[in-house]
Every structure is written in C-alpha cells, then in structure tokens.
Amino acid sequence: MMKRSDRLRLEAQARRERARGTRQPVAEIPPPVGVGGAAPRQPYDTTNRPRRTAKASGARGDYDSARWKSESKAYLERNPLCACGCGRKANIVDHVEPVQASGDPRFFDQSNWQGLARFPCHQQKSADDRAKAAGRKPRPITIRGCDAEGNPRDPRHWWSKG
Ligand SMILES: [Zn+2]
Numbered sequence: 001m002m003k004r005s006d007r008l009r010l011e012a013q014a015r016r017e018r019a020r021g022t023r024q025p026v027a028e029i030p031p032p033v034g035v036g037g038a039a040p041r042q043p044y045d046t047t048n049r050p051r052r053t054a055k056a057s058g059a060r061g062d063y064d065s066a067r068w069k070s071e072s073k074a075y076l077e078r079n080p081l082c083a084c085g086c087g088r089k090a091n092i093v094d095h096v097e098p099v100q101a102s103g104d105p106r107f108f109d110q111s112n113w114q115g116l117a118r119f120p121c122h123q124q125k126s127a128d129d130r131a132k133a134a135g136r137k138p139r140p141i142t143i144r145g146c147d148a149e150g151n152p153r154d155p156r157h158w159w160s161k162g
Pocket residue numbers: 082083084085086087088116117121
C-alpha cells in the first residue's frame with residue numbers, strides 16, 4: 001500500500017507533466033498583432049492545397065505538353081512575323097478561334113493557329129476573346145510606357161496624333 005504523501009507527490013508530478021505536454025513552446029507563440037509589430041509571417045502550408053487539375057484549368061494542361069512546346073516553336077520558326085501585320089516578331093502561338101476544354105481537336109490544328117507578338121497584339125486578342133465570351137464589347141487595351149526615344153508605345157496616344 002502506497003503512502004498517502006507518496007501518492008500526492010506522484011499525482012502532482014503527473015499533473016505537471018500533462019501541463020508541460022500540452023503547453024506550446026514559447027518560441028512558437030506569435031506576438032499579438034499591433035504589439036511590437038505584426039505577427040511574423042508564417043510559411044504558407046501547401047500540404048493540403050488542392051492541385052490545379054486539367055479540368056479546372058481548361059486547356060492549360062495542353063500548353064504544358066511537350067507536343068505543344070515543340071510544334072508551336074517550329075510554327076514560330078516558319079512564321080516569324082506577327083500575323084496582325086504590325087511588323088513585330090511573333091513570339092506566341094495564338095488560336096484564331098479560341099479553345100477552352102482540354103482535348104479540343106482544334107488545339108493542335110495549325111490552320112487555327114497564328115503567330116502574334118506577345119505584347120500588345122496577343123494581349124489585345126486575348127482581351128477581345130474574353131470580352132466576346134462574356135458578351136461584352138471588346139475594348140482597346142492600355143499600352144503603357146514609351147520607347148527608347150521617349151515616344152509613347154501606344155499608337156493611339158494623343159502624342160502620336162497630328
Ligand atoms: Zn502584331
């Protein structure tokens with residue numbers, strides 16, 4: 001039979017150990033926001049982040065495919081100028097009729113391809129496609145900045161008029 005004093009001592013020890021086990025180590029408790037600055041930024045936990053699927057991302061997966069990379073590269077070598085006639089170098093293959101779903105047969109149909117300058121021609125085309133799909137009126141994109149001579153890059157800029 002254990003002495004009462006021994007039992008009380010062991011119970012107190014067990015309580016202390018339980019308390020230690022559940023207590024957060026001091027270093028992991030972030031300082032309260034607004035006291036001595038904001039809480040330190042915690043690294044974003046990506047463990048359970050949903051993966052972007054081909055279904056959710058439309059045709060995105062096809063753009064990552066080896067076939068698209070090699071065929072679009074070869075296409076731009078054969079068609080080096082922007083199809084809009086601006087004289088810029090084409091550096092992106094665009095679908096004349098936009099494709100959405102992955103596995104769309106027109107995705108690799110080169111008769112539906114055109115080479116465009118990424119900026120501003122392809123950016124404008126994409127904006128037009130999105131507007132059309134949403135039932136909106138296409139709007140000209142804003143072309144910011146100027147060239148090495150300091151002239152605005154946007155041909156519609158008031159500076160270029162007159
Ligand atoms: Zn162009």
